Amino acid sequence: MLLEIKELTVEFSSMHDRIRALKNVSLSIAKGEIVGVVGESGSGKSVTALTILGLLEKNATIPAGSITYKGRNILALDKKELQALRGKEIGMVFQEPMTALHPTMRIGDQLAEVIHRHRKISYREAYQQAVVSLAEVQINDPELVARKFPFELSGGMRQRVVIALAMSAPPDLLIADEPTTALDVTIQHEILKLMQELSAKRGTSIMLITHDLGVVAQVCQRVVVMYAGEVVETGTTEEVLRQPKHPYTQALIGALPDLAEPDQPLSAIPGETPDLRNRPCGCVFASRCAHSLPVCLEEPPVLEQALLEASSHQVACWRRDM
Amino acid sequence: MSGMTAKPESISTMATPKTVNPFWYKIRRNPLTLFGLFLLLVILFASLFAPLLSSYDPTKINITQRFAPPSAEHWFGTDEVGRDIYTRILYGARLSLGVGVAVVFGAGLVGTVIGAISGYFGGKLDQLIMRLMDIVLAFPSLVLAMAVAATLGPNLQNAMLAIAIIKIPVYVRLARAETLALREKLFVKAAVTFGIKPWRIIARHIIPNALSPVVIQVTLDIGDAILLVATLGFLGLGAQPPTPEWGAMISIGWKYLLDYWWYPTFPGLALFLASCGFNLIGDGIRDILDPKANR
Numbered sequence: 166m167l168l169e170i171k172e173l174t175v176e177f178s179s180m181h182d183r184i185r186a187l188k189n190v191s192l193s194i195a196k197g198e199i200v201g202v203v204g205e206s207g208s209g210k211s212v213t214a215l216t217i218l219g220l221l222e223k224n225a226t227i228p229a230g231s232i233t234y235k236g237r238n239i240l241a242l243d244k245k246e247l248q249a250l251r252g253k254e255i256g257m258v259f260q261e262p263m264t265a266l267h268p269t270m271r272i273g274d275q276l277a278e279v280i281h282r283h284r285k286i287s288y289r290e291a292y293q294q295a296v297v298s299l300a301e302v303q304i305n306d307p308e309l310v311a312r313k314f315p316f317e318l319s320g321g322m323r324q325r326v327v328i329a330l331a332m333s334a335p336p337d338l339l340i341a342d343e344p345t346t347a348l349d350v351t352i353q354h355e356i357l358k359l360m361q362e363l364s365a366k367r368g369t370s371i372m373l374i375t376h377d378l379g380v381v382a383q384v385c386q387r388v389v390v391m392y393a394g395e396v397v398e399t400g401t402t403e404e405v406l407r408q409p410k411h412p413y414t415q416a417l418i419g420a421l422p423d424l425a426e427p428d429q430p431l432s433a434i435p436g437e438t439p440d441l442r443n444r445p446c447g448c449v450f451a452s453r454c455a456h457s458l459p460v461c462l463e464e465p466p467v468l469e470q471a472l473l474e475a476s477s478h479q480v481a482c483w484r485r486d487m
Numbered sequence: 488m489s490g491m492t493a494k495p496e497s498i499s500t501m502a503t504p505k506t507v508n509p510f511w512y513k514i515r516r517n518p519l520t521l522f523g524l525f526l527l528l529v530i531l532f533a534s535l536f537a538p539l540l541s542s543y544d545p546t547k548i549n550i551t552q553r554f555a556p557p558s559a560e561h562w563f564g565t566d567e568v569g570r571d572i573y574t575r576i577l578y579g580a581r582l583s584l585g586v587g588v589a590v591v592f593g594a595g596l597v598g599t600v601i602g603a604i605s606g607y608f609g610g611k612l613d614q615l616i617m618r619l620m621d622i623v624l625a626f627p628s629l630v631l632a633m634a635v636a637a638t639l640g641p642n643l644q645n646a647m648l649a650i651a652i653i654k655i656p657v658y659v660r661l662a663r664a665e666t667l668a669l670r671e672k673l674f675v676k677a678a679v680t681f682g683i684k685p686w687r688i689i690a691r692h693i694i695p696n697a698l699s700p701v702v703i704q705v706t707l708d709i710g711d712a713i714l715l716v717a718t719l720g721f722l723g724l725g726a727q728p729p730t731p732e733w734g735a736m737i738s739i740g741w742k743y744l745l746d747y748w749w750y751p752t753f754p755g756l757a758l759f760l761a762s763c764g765f766n767l768i769g770d771g772i773r774d775i776l777d778p779k780a781n782r
Contacts, residue, residue: 218680252682264673269695278691279681330681 166233167370168217168338169193173230175209175216175394184441186212187394190230191468194338197368199361201375201385201402203417207438209394210374214340217372218255219247234338253283256331260343262323266315272299272326273311276333283334295333302329302359321352325359332363339364342374357384378421382406387477390414393439393449396468400478410471410480412454448483456484513775520774523767530761534581543571545578545731554747564749566740572749575731576757582732583761586647587713594651595705598658603693605659606666607685617663620656628653632715636724643732646725650715654708661704665697699776706772710765717758733758 175187187209194200202210215221217232217239232239234254242250251257259265267275276295281288292311299307302325315323324344331339341360345353361384364371373385381388381402388405390398390413398411409415416434423429436453439445445452451461460483471478471485514520533540549569557564563572605616623631635649669675670693678688719725720734728735733754740751 220676220679248682248684250682251680257677257680259673259677261673265677267674267678267692267696270691278683278687282681282683282687327677330677334682 166193167196167198167235168372169233170213170217171231171233173213173216173232174228175212175221176226176228177222178224178226182442185394185444186225186441187216188444190391190394190396192389192396192399194370194372196337196370197364198387199364199371199373199385201373201381201388202391203375203378203381203388204391205376205438207393207441208391210391211342212394213391214257214342214372214374217340218251218257220251252279252331252336253334254336255338255340256334256336258324258327258331258339258341258344260346262320262327262347265327266323268315270314271311272313272315272318276311276326276330279330280333295329298329298333299326301363302326302332304329320348321356324348324352324356328356328360328363332367332369335367335369337369339369339371340374341371343376344373345375345377345380353380354383360384378406378418390417393444394441395449396481397450398471398478398480398482399468400471400476404471404476404478408478410478410485411450411482412456412484413450416453416455448481458483514771517771517774519767520771523764523771526760526764527768530580530584530764533577534584537574537577537581540577541571541574543574545570545575546729554743554750556747557749563753564747566736566750567743570729572736572753575736576733576754578731579733579736579754580757580761582726582730583713583716583758586643586716587709587765590647590650590712590716591654591705591708593647594654594708595658595701597651598655599662599694599697599701601655602659602662602664603666603689603697606663607670607689607693613663616659620659623653623656629715629718632719633722633724636719641724641727643726643730646716646719649719649724650712654712657704657708658701661700662694662697665700666693669693669696703769703773703776707766707769710762710769713765714758714762 170190170192173187173190174185177184177186190209190213192200192202202213204210212221216227217234219239219242227240234250239247239250266272273292273295276298277288277291280286280294280298281291284291284294286294296307296311299310304310304322304325310318310322315326318326328344339360344360345356348356357380360371360373363369373380375381385402387400388402389396390405390411392413398405398409398414405414406418409418413434420432420434422431434453439449439452445462447460447462447464448454448457448466451457454461466481466483468479468481469485470476471480514524547570549565552561552565552569553567555561555565555569561571561573563576565571566575601616605613632649632653635652636646639645639648675688675692678692683692716725717732717734717737720732721738723738726732726735728739736754737751737758740754743750744752
């Protein structure tokens, strides 16, 4: 395993409250694998990513768990070691390509800065390498684009530049935090295809954070479904999307609009996500679940094998036999 | 953002193939700024071509010609040792302009770097720096400048240093405020995730984007700095005779005001016009760069 997160718990404390943003989160990513992390806003997807990079705010504490990357415990690294890890070993792609680029620096210089930082080559060589990496993300006329400023590029082009930046070191793990949310559907398709190709070509693993199950279906080999800071279901994309076992995953899939029947009203999941200050003592999804039993309100279910035969499909639900 | 400046009345000019530079267009609509620009150009011209505009030596003593009134020979008259006041004003322009620009650029540079560091790292370092700046700001600026200049000893370098010290806190505060906003911008956070070191982030990502308020402050401060240099000179804490410095000239000349009016009057007028010019330009640039004042 390239990255292995085990029973990670993250808390944020403010003046009055303590919020448990992640609870017993376990997930792993193998070399060259694309893993989707799905969940709605506030489910802990981005906090997981920031924890891996060691970029949590100062008010965050990690009372339990471990993150192992290439056999090293990331949580035990000091500032310098983390700085060296970021970009070089783990790259990050952001949701907003419009604001993720330095507005007054030319594209080529931005890339060269990162390349120069992580490889032992001169700035001039780094700049030449920057042009090459622009070509690798399928930008036409990379020399011209290298001389441009971000505002001269379209959203899709900028996201390609951001991917080039994140991949320039080149890292072994790429964390993509909703990389296609700000783009239109055709560009989204191209960007996903590009990431898939880069992953296949270089053996880069990708942790793809998204709330779009369509994106997961298109590129991910495995998927982790998160709800209120917990992993509720995980397995291969095939298993989870075809035979969802957790009522939350089922509801998410049910909420997808069906283009074949445009008159159908959009279905939504009733209720709200639980208040993370006072976590329910039972299952976090119980209050919104259509199938809840008395036990669901009392004891939290653990992540266990979903089916009788051996597979990677796991679900945290008292009614997994359903 | 030239698209934003297109207004209905400018359609006719847009129809012609000649395009109007929006900056120039705005300056033209603001006669006071234009006047300030004119004054600045005159001073710049005077200081660049001082040796060509006068045949006299600014420090050569000619006792036979002392207190000569303004004439074709000596346009602004001569002083108590017979030096040509017109010539001394020209060379004084060179000095004032150079000192004003150097002091403000120096203070701007140092202040911006300190402010960016303070804002980016935050915490105890930030507290320490900002409280130090508060101490400097707590004193009336002229009194502090006088105290510093007097302590270090009265000469031009020390006067410049004193003025720079009292100017720095303003730049620290400006740069810090911008840095606090920039630190939260995604592109700065992205640079952190790419493993770029903090010093490099400050130098290449924070400071270049925090410069616009600093630039406006610099243009507003140059006139003030020129006035402060002259004030310290007038009080005997700045440039020492025989340096042709406007403040020092007024300082000696004001005793002769009743008998030989031209001696302090012309340096005073030069000083007035110079600081007036810089202030008008500073105000104009602020108006032009302020998107809310888009008339």
